[in-house]
Amino acid sequence: MGGPKATERSRNESRWEGVTERTIRDPWHRQSVTFVTTARDSGGEFLAAEVRLASGGTVPRHIHLRQDERVVVAEGSVMVRVGGQDSVIHAGESIDVPRRTLHFVRNQGPAEARFLLQVRPARRMEAAMRALFFVLRGLARLLRRSS
Numbered sequence: 045m046g047g048p049k050a051t052e053r054s055r056n057e058s059r060w061e062g063v064t065e066r067t068i069r070d071p072w073h074r075q076s077v078t079f080v081t082t083a084r085d086s087g088g089e090f091l092a093a094e095v096r097l098a099s100g101g102t103v104p105r106h107i108h109l110r111q112d113e114r115v116v117v118a119e120g121s122v123m124v125r126v127g128g129q130d131s132v133i134h135a136g137e138s139i140d141v142p143r144r145t146l147h148f149v150r151n152q153g154p155a156e157a158r159f160l161l162q163v164r165p166a167r168r169m170e171a172a173m174r175a176l177f178f179v180l181r182g183l184a185r186l187l188r189r190s191s
Contacts, residue, residue, distance in 0.1 A: 066078050066079045066080075067079075068173065068174055068177045069177065069181070070176075070177045070180045070181070071180070071181060071184045072180040072181075072183060072184045073101055073102050073103065073104060073180070074097060074098035074099075074100060074101030074102070075095060075096065075097050075098070075101050075102070075103060076095070076096045077093045077094070077095050077096075077161070077173060077177070078093060078094045078096075079091070079092075079093050079170060080092040080093055080094055080160070082166070082170050083165075083166030083167070083168070083169070083170060086166060088165055088166050088167070089164065089165060089166065090162055090163060090164045090165065090166050091161075091162070091163045091166040091169045091170055092160060092161065092162050092163075093160070093161045093173075094118075094158060094159075094160055094161075095149075095158070095159050095160075095161050096156055096157070096158050097122065097149070097150075097151035097156065097157045097158075097159075098151065098156055099151055099153060099154050099155060099156065100150075100151065100152075101150070101151045101157075102148060102149065102150045102151070103148055103149040103150075104148055105125075105146060105147070105148040106146070106147070106148070107144060107145065107146050107147070108141075108143050108144070108163070109143060109144055110143055110165075110167065111143055111163050111164060111165060111167060111169065112140065112141065112142055112143050112163070112164050113140070113141040113147070113161065113162065113163050113164075114138055114139070114140050114141070114160075114161075114162040114164075115133060115138060115139050115141070115149060115159050115160075115161060116137075116138040116159055116160040116162070117133045117134060117135050117136065117137055117138070117157065117158075117159045118135060118158045118159055118160060119135055119156070119157060119158040119159075120135065120151065120153050120155055120156060120157030120158065121133060121134040121135065121151075121152075121153055121157060122149050122150065122151050122152075122153075122157050122159060123149070123150045123151075123152050124139050124141075124147065124148070124149050124150075125147060125148050125150075126139065126141050126145055126147045127145045127146060127147070128146075133159075
């Protein structure tokens, strides 16, 4: 095929280029993420996304080796476990998650919870989330078919 060859960096970062949907969904964990500010928008400084968790929804346990994270609750409340310590964060409150700290978020309330997720620096967070959600959507479809 014709055209210029991409460098290794641009090939990795452009995998999701052209994807115009700002919202991705993970039915497995009952969450949706709308990218508000991407790495491209911020020059790589940060990523900001609105996360919606259905009742019982979760952002599974994970760790960022080179990024700090902040969760700012806009609606409802969420339980956030950071390094083994649980905190309930309500609308208008926030919690910081330092890099290299295992953490997860769960909506234990009866209604949807909404929070702003900020990750600094952005690095390849958007591409990683899109790839993970793609796999989880496929897994959810496969499991529905086998039921």
